Amino acid sequence: MSTPIAIIGTGMAGLSAGQALVEAGLDVRYFEKSRGSGGRMASKRSDTGSLDLGAQYFTARDRRFADVVQQWRARGWVGEWAPSLYQASEGQLSPSPDEQVRWVGVPRMSAISRALLGALPTEFSCRITEVFRGDQYWHLQDAEGKNHGPFSRVVVATPAPQASNLLAAAPKLASVAAGVAMEPTWSVGLSFERPLDTELDGCFVQGGALDWVARNRSKPGREPVPDSWVLHASSDWSRHNLDLPREAVTEALHGEFAELVGCAVPAPSFSVAHRWLYAKPTSSHQWGALGDADLGLYACGDWCSSGRVEGAWLSGQEVARRIISHLQ
Known part of the structure; x- marks a missing residue:
């Protein structure tokens, strides 16, 4: 049996590469620091249902990705979301x-990652802190001091600031990753016992603390009750x-939401806040992926491309193409 390839990260880029x-x-072999797969496409489960706290939706512009999305649709993994969409500027709402x-x-964003991962061997709750090469093979060390390996190649599929440390064995790759800036996003989920009296399902917001709001139950496959919403703060806010307590973040964004939505907004029956330190790259790049074929060390992610879900998938495909090409 051939020596396996290690993939660090089970977000869209890592899953695309692995598939x-x-x-x-x-x-x-996958290694994931969280308890579940999906990265920024993860969903939060609670007593009031699931909430998509990270990526809210995705588009398919590249033909290759569009074809794959249609396959996912046929398998029941995804659905088309046609929200009643608004935009807000200077406190004024307009379609x-x-x-x-x-x-x-469907029924949550994380359903895609769970389907793509399937039964592939994965070490969850395993944060890799070092990638090092022995005489012939690669090895990984986790935060508990445990070593994993041997591996013929390693694919680092994490946000750029984390990837730069794991690419230390290839200084040129590490330097490129270190030069990529990524923006944070505070995300808040709110549930209300009674539906809010608004036609709004989604809204792009300009100015102020908020950047985006979405009615979770307007998405296909979601629970009809309770009325749950996801609020994303702007990158600047x-x-x-960044270090504001979660309760204070929730209170601030709830207040902004109440002013925005144009109807009575009571105290939520449930709330949760999550901080995405590396939500999105500040600019797009055209690398596709990074790699040193002779070393067998690679990196992929949305930060290598367009910064979107589609970009992450394409980056994973590119890194796999390079590996396969080098083996032929």
């Missing part, structure tokens, strides 16, 4: 002219309030 490698007959097709995981 392509497995389809090519290669053996992969959004944006008519692009939006896709969401998140950056200036």
Whole structure:
């Protein structure tokens, strides 16, 4: 049996790479610091249902990704979301002219990552802190001091600031990753016992603390009750309030939401706040992926491309293509 390939991270980029490698007959092993897969496409489960606290939806513009999304749709993994969409500027709400097709995981965003991961061997709650090479093979060390390996190649599929440390064995790659800036986002989920009296399902917000709000139950496959909402703070507000206590973040964004939505907004029956330190890259890049084929060390992620879910998937495909090409 061939020596497996290690993939660090089970977000869209890592899962895309792994799927392509497995389809090519290669053996992969995943390592994930969280308890579940999906990265920024993860969903939060609670007593009031699930909430998509990270990526709210995705679009498919590249033909290759569009074809894959249609396959996911046929398998019941995704559905088209056609929200009553608004935009807000200077406190004024108006219908959004944006008519692009939006896709969401069904019955939650994390359903896509769970389906892609399937039964592939994965070490969850395992934070890799070092990637090092022995005489012939790669090895990983986790935060508990445990070593994993050997591996023929390693794919680092984490946000750029985390990837730069794991790419230390390839200084040029590490330097590129270290130069990528990523913005934070505070995300808040709110549930209300009675539906709010508004036609709004989603809203792009300009100015103030909020950047985006979405009615979770308007997405296909979601629970009809209770009335749950996801609020995303702007990158600027998140950056200036990075260490604010979760309760204070929730209170601030709840207040902004109440002013925005144009109807009575009571105290929520449930609330949760999550801080995404590396929510999105500040700019797009055209690398596709990074790699040193001779060393067998690679990196992929949305930060190598467009910064979107589609970009992450394409980056994973590119890193797999490079590995397969080098083996031929």
